[in-house]
Amino acid sequence: MKELKIFGIVAAFTLILYWGVEPFAHSQMHKHVEGDDLKYSDLKPLTVKGDAKRGESLAMACIGCHSIDVKNMPAPMDAVAAAQSFGVNPPDLSLAGKLLDEKFFAHFLLNPAEVTKSKHFAMPPSASSEQDAADIVAYFKSIAPKEVTPKEGYVFACGRCHANRYDKWTQIGDVPKTKSNIKTGVDLDALEFKKKLGTYQNKLADYMGKLPPDLSIIYRARSEHFLETFIEDPQSQLPGTAMPRVGLNHEGLEKVMAYLESTGDPSKPKREAIGPKVLGFFVIFAFLAFLWKKSIWKGHH
Amino acid sequence: MAHFDENARPFSHQWLNERLAIDTLKRVLSTEYWIPKNINFLWAMGMVLAATFGLLLVSGIFLLMYYQPNTELAFDSVNYTIMTEVGYGWLWRHIHGVGASVVFLVIYIHMFTGIYYGSYKRGRELIWLSGMLLFVTFSAEAFSGYMLPWGQMSYWAGMVITNLFSGGSLHADALVEWIRGDYVPGQAFLNRFFMLHVLLLPLVIIGLIVLHFGTLRIPHVNNQEGEELDFEKEAALYKEGKIRESKVIPFNPVFLSKDVFVLGIYFIFFFYLVFYHFEFAMDPVNFDPADPLKTPPHIYPEWYFLWSYEILRPFPTDPGLVAFGIAQVIFFLLPFLDKSPNVAPAHKRGLFKYWFWALLIDMIVLTFMGKLPPEGIWSVIGLIAAIFFFVLWIALPIITKKEKKL
Known part of the structure; x- marks a missing residue:
């Protein structure tokens, strides 16, 4: 039928056009980086087995800087004071054994600067x-909680450098709920928090060279493949970047990606729920319209 | 003085007819608005465009209720407030974004249909010209809308495009500053493009749509063979009941029933894109907030501007701007550069057939090259395709003059 042939030509040109300006153009614009499936192949496999018991006493050195919430061990300094000393707030270590790759973690303890690149x-x-x-790695694996939420994963791996304003997360914690003075509208607690955050961010920017970007909507700004390979090894996508390799394992990466998706593309579950209904409606609409057209055109040819 | 029956019930048929001539209106605009029978689904693209414009208008009104035209707030009002806090805000936004892209696809199909069937000739020149005015206004509407989320691509596209008005070595920097209201895109720039996008340009578009319909009424729609019909004779045949012999059909309900069916198919495609494939219409670069200190590595317009962008890019600045300027208006001249007396589909018109496909393919090649980084082989292909574009338009009067009368 002639109309179908014409439709075929229009559809073919449309698809060629789409291919050229989307998949093809993007493949030429961005260099393709092959991931390593989080194997961290540049690091030698461990030759010894860890002993959690021995690790426990060794790990006591960690709380000189870090907190371990699951063991009720607080950090010696708050986030702002820590940033003033180190440039960044050291992470709480409760999840280290759960979300970090075992081999990476051990090599990291031996030589952090080299392993993080x-x-x-x-x-x-x-x-x-x-x-x-x-031994230390074995200890942290032994104390890790069974379940971790995506946000906990993000806070541990990214959250002390990267804010997420769409989830009200700042580098020093969630934005606190505060009340302003009803007569003046002044919210001193909020100002106090802003000052603390500002102090922290200034120190962090000095440490990293610039303030690391807010990641609220990074999920839409970069492809999933870019984010995964970038988190695995930042230097592969952005040579010279100050961002350290954080050494996440599969579970850690999965948590971080799930969190980024939840703040960057929150409508996904709603789209998936409504999409089939809307398309179903228009399939029925088109079918009824076809029957109407057939009955109207009867006798015209 | 018209006759008004005092006994007519208010808002009854007779009452309305005496005041609005509804019977006449219905006849002239609908039941006796004659359309050739020999048409295919491409003749429904006008209706598809009207429906898409309707979707853009309605979704735009909903977005307008929450959008903040402020350089500090715009990005988050779109990406957070509308996408997260507003009920179905994400749906309106995706309809608006996908609609803006798809409307150009349909405009191009509509234009190339007109070119293929010679629908800009012999009495139909004003249809073509008003359509071209719509194309230009839609382009301005799309560009001004693209500024509003105030992402990296909004900012830098705004910078690059407004820079074009400096006229290369004319250095009309004062003009550029006047357009921006500042030395660089900023609050004044965002506010005026907001005004253009939500008020002035939509008003112009609605006016032009009315004009476009108006220009269509007297010459009537073309048909698949370019046959010149005696509409009065054919209409008389139809009204006598010889609907099989008559070469025309009434707009309502016969043509309309086909339009509605095509619309149904189109909406399946459209909402498939809205729910499952909207990324193509929303460039990732624009999900980084505008940063005047950081130029993105690749700046490119949306796909529908790429062919004319590629006519600008491969040449040195001044000739490039002249070429770009000509490319923007050359399609207006089509009815006057085509010297052939034939109104017929391209496949019956000798060399014009090859001209048509060469133009289409050349514009697709330009579109591809317009997005690719201007390096190595890509810039060579781009330059050749841009020169070929002008060769085609210079050749048009020559080859159509030689065309034999059918």
């Missing part, structure tokens, strides 16, 4: 032998 990494080498490192 970040020249001025604040943390000094913190294990004197591979055995010590493996």
